[in-house]
Amino acid sequence: MDYQMLGSTGVTVSALGVGGGGPSQLGLRHGGQEADAVRVVRAAIDQGVNFIDTAEAYGTESAVARAIADVPRETVVVSTKISHWEELDEAGVLANIDARLKALGTDYLDICHFHAVTIGKYDHVVQNLLPGLFRAKEQGKLRLAGVTEMFNRDPGHDMLARAVRSDHWDVIMVGYNILNQSARDLIFPDALRRGIGVLDMFAVRLALSRVERLLEVVSALVEQGTITSAAIEEAGGTIYDPLGWVVRESDAESLVEAAYRFVRHEEAVHVTLSGTGNLEHLQENIGTVQKPPLDRDVVLRLQKLFAGVDSISGQ
Numbered sequence: 001m002d003y004q005m006l007g008s009t010g011v012t013v014s015a016l017g018v019g020g021g022g023p024s025q026l027g028l029r030h031g032g033q034e035a036d037a038v039r040v041v042r043a044a045i046d047q048g049v050n051f052i053d054t055a056e057a058y059g060t061e062s063a064v065a066r067a068i069a070d071v072p073r074e075t076v077v078v079s080t081k082i083s084h085w086e087e088l089d090e091a092g093v094l095a096n097i098d099a100r101l102k103a104l105g106t107d108y109l110d111i112c113h114f115h116a117v118t119i120g121k122y123d124h125v126v127q128n129l130l131p132g133l134f135r136a137k138e139q140g141k142l143r144l145a146g147v148t149e150m151f152n153r154d155p156g157h158d159m160l161a162r163a164v165r166s167d168h169w170d171v172i173m174v175g176y177n178i179l180n181q182s183a184r185d186l187i188f189p190d191a192l193r194r195g196i197g198v199l200d201m202f203a204v205r206l207a208l209s210r211v212e213r214l215l216e217v218v219s220a221l222v223e224q225g226t227i228t229s230a231a232i233e234e235a236g237g238t239i240y241d242p243l244g245w246v247v248r249e250s251d252a253e254s255l256v257e258a259a260y261r262f263v264r265h266e267e268a269v270h271v272t273l274s275g276t277g278n279l280e281h282l283q284e285n286i287g288t289v290q291k292p293p294l295d296r297d298v299v300l301r302l303q304k305l306f307a308g309v310d311s312i313s314g315q
C-alpha cells in the first residue's frame with residue numbers, strides 16, 4: 001500500500017480509505033450482515049489500508065468498532081462524523097463526541113467532521129459548534145477537526161470554497177470525480193496552500209460503476225447544454241457509449257479502475273475513499289490505487305470534456 005502525509009496534519013494515511021457510507025454502507029444496504037461488514041474492514045486493514053471513514057448516520061460505526069478492536073489503535077486512522085448537528089450547541093457537540101467514542105469503542109478519534117454542511121449553515125457551524133471540536137482536542141479526545149460537503153446538493157462546492165479559505169479545518173471531505181472535476185480549481189489550490197488534509201468521496205459512486213446510470217447522467221448534461229455530443233465524439237466516445245474509450249485507450253481494466261486512478265493521482269487528494277461491501281471489489285480497489293496514473297493523453301481528454309461541469313455529483 002502507498003502512504004502519504006494527510007496535508008500538514010502529521011498523520012500518515014494510506015492512498016485508499018475504507019468508506020463506511022455511500023450506496024453500499026459496507027454492504028449493509030445490500031442486505032449484508034454486520035459480520036460481513038467487519039470482514040471487509042478487517043480485510044482492508046490486513047492489506048495495509050489504515051484509513052477508515054464512518055459517521056453517526058451510517059449505521060457502520062459498530063462494524064468499524066469490531067474491526068479495529070484487536071488491532072493496535074495507533075495503526076489505524078479513524079474518521080467519523082457528527083451527522084445530526086443542526087440542533088446542537090457546544091456542549092451538545094462534546095456529548096456527541098463521547099457518543100462517537102463509545103460507538104467506536106475507542107478513547108480518541110483521529111478525525112471528527114461535521115457531516116454534510118451546506119453554505120446556509122456554515123456560519124452556525126463555525127461560530128457555535130466548531131468550538132466543541134476544539135474543546136475535544138484539548139481534552140485529548142480528538143486529533144483533527146473536519147467538515148464534509150453535501151455533494152449531491154452542493155456540486156459547485158459553495159460551502160467548502162469558504163471552508164478552505166479559513167484556518168478552521170484540519171481536514172475536508174470533497175466530491176471530485178471524472179464527471180465533476182470542479183474541485184480542482186475551486187478547492188484544491190487553497191487546500192494545498194493551507195496544508196489541509198483532503199479526503200475524496202464519490203470517486204466512482206453510481207454513474208461510474210453502472211453503465212445505465214452513466215448514460216442517464218451524460219444525457220442530462222447534454223440536454224442542459226453543459227457538454228455537447230460533438231465534444232463527446234472529439235474525446236473518443238458517442239452519446240451511447242461516452243467513456244468506453246477510456247478503457248480501450250488506457251491500461252485500465254475497467255471504468256471503475258480508471259475512475260479511482262483518476263482521483264488517486266490528483267496532487268491535492270490524500271485519501272481516495274472507496275465504499276464497498278464486496279471483498280472482490282475491495283481487492284481490486286487496493287490493487288488499483290497502487291497502479292500508476294492513467295495515460296496523460298487520456299487524463300487531458302477527460303479534463304477537457306468535463307471542464308464545464310459543476311452541476312452533478314455522479315450519484
Ligand SMILES: NC(=O)c1ccc[n+]([C@@H]2O[C@H](COP(=O)([O-])OP(=O)(O)OC[C@H]3O[C@@H](n4cnc5c(N)ncnc54)[C@H](OP(=O)(O)O)[C@@H]3O)[C@@H](O)[C@H]2O)c1
Binds near residue numbers: 018021273
Ligand atoms: N457528505 C459526506 O460526508 C459523504 C457523502 C458520501 C460519501 N461519504 C464517504 O465517502 C465514502 C466513499 O463514497 P462512496 O461510497 O459513494 O464511494 P465510491 O467508492 O465512489 O462508490 C461506491 C460504489 O461503487 C461500487 N464499487 C466500489 N468498488 C467497485 C468495483 N471495484 N467494481 C464495481 N463497483 C464498485 C460500490 O458497490 P459495491 O458495494 O457493489 O462494491 C458502490 O456502489 C463513503 O463510503 C463515505 O465514507 C461521505
